[in-house]
Amino acid sequence: xxxxxxxxxxxxxxxxxxxxxxxxxxxxxxxxxxxxxxxxxxxxxxxxxxxxxxxxxxxxxxxxxxxxxxxxxxxxxxxxxxxxxxxxxxxxxxxxxxxxxxxxxxxxxxxxxxxxxxxxxxxxxxxxxxxxxxxxxxxxxxxxxxxxxxxxxxxxxxxxxxxxxxxxxxxxxxxxxxxxxxxxxxxxxxxxxxxxxxxxxxxxxxxxxxxxxxxxxxxxxxxxxxxxxxxxxxx
Amino acid sequence: xxxxxxxxxxxxxxxxxxxxxxxxxxxxxxxxxxxxxxxxxxxxxxxxxxxxxxxxxxxxxxxxxxxxxxxxxxxxxxxxxxxxxxxxxxxxxxxxxxxxxxxxxxxxxxxxxxxxxxxxxxxxxxxxxxxxxxxxxxxxxxxxxxxxxxxxxxxxxxxxxxxxxxxxxxxxxxxxxxxxxxxxxxxxxxxxxxxxxxxxxxxxxxxxxxxxxxxxxxxxxxxxxxxxxxxxxxxxxxxxxxxxxxxxxxxxxxxxxxxxxxxxxxxxxxxxxxxxxxxxxxxxxxxxxxxxxxxxxx
Numbered sequence: 001x002x003x004x005x006x007x008x009x010x011x012x013x014x015x016x017x018x019x020x021x022x023x024x025x026x027x028x029x030x031x032x033x034x035x036x037x038x039x040x041x042x043x044x045x046x047x048x049x050x051x052x053x054x055x056x057x058x059x060x061x062x063x064x065x066x067x068x069x070x071x072x073x074x075x076x077x078x079x080x081x082x083x084x085x086x087x088x089x090x091x092x093x094x095x096x097x098x099x100x101x102x103x104x105x106x107x108x109x110x111x112x113x114x115x116x117x118x119x120x121x122x123x124x125x126x127x128x129x130x131x132x133x134x135x136x137x138x139x140x141x142x143x144x145x146x147x148x149x150x151x152x153x154x155x156x157x158x159x160x161x162x163x164x165x166x167x168x169x170x171x172x173x174x175x176x177x178x179x180x181x182x183x184x185x186x187x188x189x190x191x192x193x194x195x196x197x198x199x200x201x202x203x204x205x206x207x208x209x210x211x212x213x214x215x216x217x218x219x220x221x222x223x224x225x226x227x228x229x230x231x232x233x234x235x
Numbered sequence: 236x237x238x239x240x241x242x243x244x245x246x247x248x249x250x251x252x253x254x255x256x257x258x259x260x261x262x263x264x265x266x267x268x269x270x271x272x273x274x275x276x277x278x279x280x281x282x283x284x285x286x287x288x289x290x291x292x293x294x295x296x297x298x299x300x301x302x303x304x305x306x307x308x309x310x311x312x313x314x315x316x317x318x319x320x321x322x323x324x325x326x327x328x329x330x331x332x333x334x335x336x337x338x339x340x341x342x343x344x345x346x347x348x349x350x351x352x353x354x355x356x357x358x359x360x361x362x363x364x365x366x367x368x369x370x371x372x373x374x375x376x377x378x379x380x381x382x383x384x385x386x387x388x389x390x391x392x393x394x395x396x397x398x399x400x401x402x403x404x405x406x407x408x409x410x411x412x413x414x415x416x417x418x419x420x421x422x423x424x425x426x427x428x429x430x431x432x433x434x435x436x437x438x439x440x441x442x443x444x445x446x447x448x449x450x451x452x453x454x455x456x457x458x459x460x461x462x463x464x465x466x467x468x469x470x471x472x473x474x475x476x477x478x479x480x481x482x483x484x485x486x487x488x489x490x491x492x493x494x495x496x497x498x499x500x501x502x503x504x505x506x507x508x509x510x511x512x513x514x515x516x517x518x519x520x521x522x523x524x525x526x527x528x529x530x531x532x533x
Contacts (some may be wrong), residue, residue, distance in 0.1 A: 070415045070420050073418030077415055081413065094402050098402055101403060148418070
């Protein structure tokens with residue numbers, strides 16, 4: 001589905017990612033783990049096209065690495081970005097309409113939005129409210145649903161648990177699990193290793209802009225070793 | 236009493252004109268952070284297109300009005316394509332200097348290809364008639380101006396709220412990159428903003444031409460400077476702010492002219508700008524400056 005080869009990412013003159021290979025197969029949930037500054041978000045930004053990058057990024061055998069941001073979205077890349085970035089002064093419903101902005105089937109988009117509202121009543125009850133008035137967890141749900149409404153081939157999730165209470169984090173990860181069960185292909189970036197390992201099939205560990213370790217989720221056990229490795233804290 | 240009503244209408248129509256032009260500046264600024272000083276030349280181009288169409292095609296005023304609107308929309312879109320697309324994403328100063336450059340080039344083109352002297356074009360003068368209602372004598376143009384502004388604002392609001400492109404424009408004012416991540420083409424959103432800005436410039440051009448009956452190369456520059464001040468008062472980048480700033484400025488100008496004793500008439504501008512300065516000390520970002528939504532992380 002998604003094939004990344006020798007990817008380098010630049011922020012101005014600084015190289016943040018030094019040539020990494022990542023691949024995601026259809027229906028898989030792949031996680032990028034790593035400490036702050038390891039290059040996780042940079043990698044996702046390279047996939048969506050918001051930073052300068054070299055190397056090849058292929059989505060279903062098409063090189064999308066040179067396409068502008070909006071064309072990549074049309075090819076099937078959608079992201080729930082770091083910090084959620086909901087449109088604060090737009091209503092919850094309008095945020096979702098923006099998520100489906102590329103779709104031509106406006107009638108079925110409206111139906112789908114209604115379906116999501118019944119699935120997440122907290123969003124449905126606040127459909128006319130500005131998205132900025134939602135809580136962090138609700139905004140995260142909104143950002144995920146907004147991304148899904150473009151009917152992506154692959155969903156990128158950048159630290160969905162960031163700044164959320166443990167119960168809300170558990171809720172968000174239940175949603176991710178359900179999405180995966182429904183067949184969504186997911187590339188997840190997380191610092192919460194324990195929760196991430198539970199939903200993933202395959203894991204890449206990033207450190208200082210390089211992949212330091214990767215393998216099937218089974219090889220990582222319950223993540224305790226990994227957490228020690230990432231944080232340097234003995235538990 | 237009649238005097239008060241007359242002056243109130245005066246204030247309203249001044250304010251309406253400033254609001255129309257300020258809105259044209261604000262909609263472009265809110266989306267791409269560009270202070271488009273060439274907006275005034277789009278207005279002047281509206282005036283020249285009126286002269287051209289009336290010489291070549293027809294002098295029918297209704298046809299001319301449509302012609303002016305089409306001409307200003309096309310001019311605005313052309314400026315975006317030729318001048319402003321290349322500096323998209325550059326910082327505020329680059330945009331500002333480019334806009335001034337474009338403005339100077341266009342003024343000189345008008346001088347070279349047109350004339351340094353005003354060219355008469357009187358087809359819209361018929362809009363400006365004196366109506367007598369009871370003891371009150373008012374100008375019909377002022378009423379048209381106020382009504383058109385209100386209708387234009389209403390239509391703009393509906394467009395921004397109900398259409399996907401309108402929503403994308405509102406969203407782009409908050410987070411342009413996120414709009415692109417939703418698959419909306421940046422070019423479409425920005426061209427949309429310039430088209431609306433051109434349409435508003437066209438409306439302003441029609442009213443200015445109806446009042447002056449002639450066009451000269453600099454006719455748009457001063458109104459845009461005033462509209463810029465209106466934007467600053469209201470909060471740059473805020474559309475309601477532009478409208479509020481426009482009307483406030485119009486009302487203040489008229490009020491100062493009316494209340495100031497005759498012999499101090501020359502001080503009117505000074506008083507107006509002192510008031511503007513006081514507003515800015517009270518609210519440095521303008522009265523309705525958009526809230527800075529930072530989210531709960533980053």
